[in-house]
Amino acid sequence: MSLVRFIDFLRDRLGLVIKVCIGLLALLIVADIARVLLSQGHEAAAAVGPDLASAPSEVEAVHGFWAHLYHIAETWPVFWSVFGFIACVLIVYVSKWYGHLKVGRTQIMAPEDFYHE
């Protein structure tokens, strides 16, 4: 089947595929830097989300951690790349930590016959 052949074709050139992917990531970063640089000067156009300055009555947290983070997200290039990567690492480590928590004599990740069914 041609689909399988195509996948095998890519797998045979795994090193090249990885290089292309890394190239795409780099391109994405460059594009985002360009986006933020171009949009500076007219802030509101940068990304989705509220214009914090214009609607203070709707906004609970104009100050504080979340507002600060939001400001960074709006103004720093590659914020969401860093966010995505940290999110991924955080999710994996927190979940694994949780999975190894003790519950009685076992842990959250229990043996398969735990319920004796």
Added chain:
Amino acid sequence: MNELWIHPSLIFLVGAILLPLVPQAARKGWLLLVPILAFARIVTMNPGSFGVIHVANFELTFGRVDRLSQVFGYIMGLMAIVGTLYGLHVKRAAEHIAAWTYVAGSIGALYAGDFITLFLFWELMAVASTFLIWFRGRDRSIATGYRYLLVHMAGGVALLVGIMLTYKATHSLAFNALDVANPSAGTWLITIGFLLNAAVPPLHAWLPDAYGEATFNGSVFMCAFTTKTAVYALLRGVPGFQILIPLGVIMALYGVVYAVLENDSRRLLAYHVISQVGYMVAGVGLANLDTPFGRLAFNGVCAHAFAHILYKGLLFMGCGTVLHQTGESKFTELGGLYKKMPLTFVLTLIGGLSISAFPLFSGFVSKSMIVTAGFDSGKLWVGFFLMLASAGTFLHTGLKVPYFIFFGKNNCKPQTWEKAKDPVWNMIAAMSIAAFLCIFIGSYTPYLYGMLPRQDVVYHPYNFGHVMETLQILLFTALGFFLMLKKLTPEARISLDLDLIYRKGGQGFLWLAKKPIQAVDTFVGEIYNAGGLVPLMRTSRFVGIFDSAVIDGIVDGFASGFRNFGARLRGAQRGALQQNLTAAFGLGALLLLAYLFIF
């Protein structure tokens, strides 16, 4: 209304009843005809109130047709076609009957204009879907089915008591938005009943338990209907209920954590149902219709439910196909299957990209409405945590599921490998339709957006900033996935969840069921019969009627019905479970009385 108004649920029910009478040669035609007719009925219904009947002073509305019920009705009708097509080759008529009855319950609940009608269809849904678990036929399917039914009956009792209290307070049974600014006990209980079906922690453990155990096509139906009917009910009943915002965010993250640990592909998808419904529940919490972001959230919930039904159905079909062909659903028993099941792989991948909200796929145009509403509401943490959960979605459903089934280390036993191949045409066709719609919705926004209830909301997902944001999160999550591949390799273990309480409590619960609860139940029953409580109950005529008609008739009817069914199903082997069932209904009755006293 004098003209004849045909309820779409009726088409499913009649179709289900007649199915065994249809000769084998014409059966496949019938299986396709009935859901297509029902879908045609749904799309041709005019707005308004139909099917209004009067029973014992109550006005029941079976057909409230408006933009909100129509968008949900449309997608559920569509999914019924896809789901039936997927299981077209299943010979046992009873499986189709159960699925259609379940769909009828769900669609009936959507068009219900009052709480009693809603409750009736709500229970029909719970009972019919239980069979989709039992039909798997394993020993543990029986136990899982009972647990599922028990939990839903408990939720049904909460809903019922809430309805009674609401009626006592307002003298209205109309199913409209409740007062969420000053919620009464009735509002809380109704919300709890809805939240249980939406699988909001801590009332969620039934979902992975059931969806991991149902038949290969049963789960395809279940993942589409129960939680999304609950989302509809929440959106109709309690839009803007603030408590739902944190609950939804917790849900979105909770599902992600368990998905990391999970080894069974269908249980992983089930945990991701919880995560995705979390977005919708948070969206319902944000949906304060007096605000622009609330109206955006309102539309966002509908859009996301619509998209979710298709891509989650597609994912369950993909993993269901692997299970159907190989008999395995655990990552530690699979791997490398792209060589044997390339079409299944591509179609599953499309589901994975859609749920992960890749640009041009359906999740991108629906999920972002809720996230944007979160940011716009000023509750910035909502937006950020939902973005975090998005990374988790791609990590597991977009990457882990396809990778460890179709690539990764080949853990297949020789017989698994031997059996693995792309499935029969109808399963491929069903997956292809769902996959096409996932891409169509994502690429041509007017199709979905034109159906949304609030046409005054303007939203454009495709702007450069948004696309860049999404691509960065997703692609760098992918980078993290491949860097941490070793750490993410599934282990042959199960993850304990809150169902531990009612599963492992085994002996303790049995003792509890046998002794004190039964004693109290008998005692209360005696008082009740002696007339001590009856005058109290009669203070409201409604309660009396409700008690005799609904409680005795339906609930007890279910109880004895299922006791009998259970007995036939497996002899007297596991009598304990049936006692549990009885005890649970006793407990339900107690709860009911307790609330009446408190009031």
